[in-house]
Amino acid sequence: MMPYYKFNYFGLDTSLVIAVIIGIGFGFALERGGFGNARILAAQFYFYNMRVLKVMFTAIVTAMLGLFYFTWIGWLDLSLVYTIDTYIIPQIVGGLILGIGFVIGGYCPGTSIVSAATGRYDGMMYFAGMFFGIFVFGEMFPWLENFYNSTPMGRVTLPDFLGLSYGLVVFLVVAMALGAFAAAEWGEKVRFKITGRIKE
């Protein structure tokens, strides 16, 4: 049965070796996708290169379909896959701060690691800034703790929340992603016609 680690197929030390291997795949895919380059990431917010949306939603859909399939054929116990509990208001506020930081800094935490590893000085500065931001959060935590733990909703998924079946939500997300891809391809063409700016 999967997930293998939860069924004790191997121990902690082996899991750390797997962590490095999975990390290598993660970093490799991010770099291939152009995510080590702040100009490409920021372009998402000016509509002239929609790579972020395309790569991210393709990845989410791929992994989501895999989870659904392996659950459906009975090989995976989805309840054993760890997922973060929902604290809806802190998550929305944190997301807004993250989005603003994304436009200012040009990276997100994972992509800044790839950027720094491929020699980009702005990626290294961003990475240093992230440490500073986490440290500030840590120091402010006694004051933030109440807000941080507010609006707890536990482990709740979209199917639970919407009262729809798992399969239907998967179908809706795939449909939404395909619509977003079509809109992105169309938008890039329109943007190119107006500005003549070529995407990288």
Added chain:
Amino acid sequence: MTSISGILEKEKTEIKVYEPKPYSNPYLAGVGLGLVLLAAFLIMGRGLGASGAPSSVIAVVVNKVAPDHAANNNFYKEYIGDGTANPLKDWLVFEVIGVAIGGFISGSLAHRIKGKVEKGPNVSVKMRLTYAFIGGSLMGFGAKLARGCTSGQALTGGAMLNLGSWAFMFAVFGGGYLAAYFFRRQWL
């Protein structure tokens, strides 16, 4: 004449080999990223992350410098643990080391390793680096408040159809598009 142009032609192709290759098709890269994420789910029963590892490092440093201070703070305490295990012997720490290696391998194969600053044409290097630090700080702070970043929340929670992660994802894009106008000089 033909021999000279022939040499020039040859030189051109030899130089061209070291030019950075174009990035992959985004859908192909997305499928690759999705399969890595799926592998983490199926093998480990967890997703990917990026901001967890720096948090562990900071908690360890604060605990070394000021152990009493760290002990009175629930945020640091969570990363340090009960002292029975080394907090840096953590899955996310090893995964992030892998991310740096994987990015370097991919960049090397495509000749994209280069010491440079990525920025728009209308902003100085100094300004761009300052913005990178400020943006990184905001994201470090925001990621902790949201219990994860684009990797741990948007990608991982997105594929798990986690409600909070989807709300987070829309908030990230919302915040980005709201702020984009004010920082356009940096990129356009």
